[in-house]
Amino acid sequence: MADSAEGNTYRENVASLHTALLSAAITTQEYIGVRQTVSFSDVAVKNSNTNEHFEYRSVRYECTRAHGKITTILTALGTGSELLRFEQDEYNLVDLEQQSAFLHLTEERKRKCKECYSKLTPY
Numbered sequence: 001m002a003d004s005a006e007g008n009t010y011r012e013n014v015a016s017l018h019t020a021l022l023s024a025a026i027t028t029q030e031y032i033g034v035r036q037t038v039s040f041s042d043v044a045v046k047n048s049n050t051n052e053h054f055e056y057r058s059v060r061y062e063c064t065r066a067h068g069k070i071t072t073i074l075t076a077l078g079t080g081s082e083l084l085r086f087e088q089d090e091y092n093l094v095d096l097e098q099q100s101a102f103l104h105l106t107e108e109r110k111r112k113c114k115e116c117y118s119k120l121t122p123y
Contacts, residue, residue: 046122047120047121047122049065049119049120050064050065050066050120051063051064051065052064052116052117052119052120053116054116055077056112057108058076058077058078059074059075059076059077059083059109059112060073060074060075060077061073061074061112061113061115061116062074062075062116063116063117063119063120064120065091065120068089069087069088069089070087070088070089070090070091070120071085071086071087072084072085072086072087072096072113072116072117073085074105074109074113083101083105083109084099084101084102084105084113085101086099086101086102091120091121091122093114093117093118096113096114096117097110097114
C-alpha cells in the first residue's frame with residue numbers, strides 16, 4: 001500500500017499542505033510598532049531581556065530597555081569616560097550604526113557593541 005497510487009497521492013497531498021503552511025504567513029502589528037510574522041515554521045516570541053552588559057578589553061558594554069527607551073552605553077574602564085551613549089525610542093540597529101560616536105569606534109568595539117545590542121531585539 002505504501003507504494004500504491006493511493007499512498008503516493010497521500011504523500012503528495014501532505015507535501016503540498018506542508019508547503020502551503022510554510023508560505024502562508026500571518027503578519028501582525030505587535031510590540032513597539034514592529035510588524036511580526038508568524039508562520040508554520042517561525043513564531044515571534046517577545047524578548048523579556050531588558051539589560052545586557054559585559055566587559056571586554058577594558059570597555060564596559062551595556063544596553064538597557066526601560067520606560068520605552070533603549071539606551072546603549074560604552075564606557076572605558078580605565079578612565080570611566082563614555083565612548084558612546086545613545087538613547088532611542090525603538091530597537092533600530094541602523095540608527096545606532098549611524099551615530100557619529102559609533103562610527104568612531106574601532107571595528108572590534110563596533111562588533112561587540114552590536115553583539116550587546118542584539119540581545120535586546122524585541123522578538
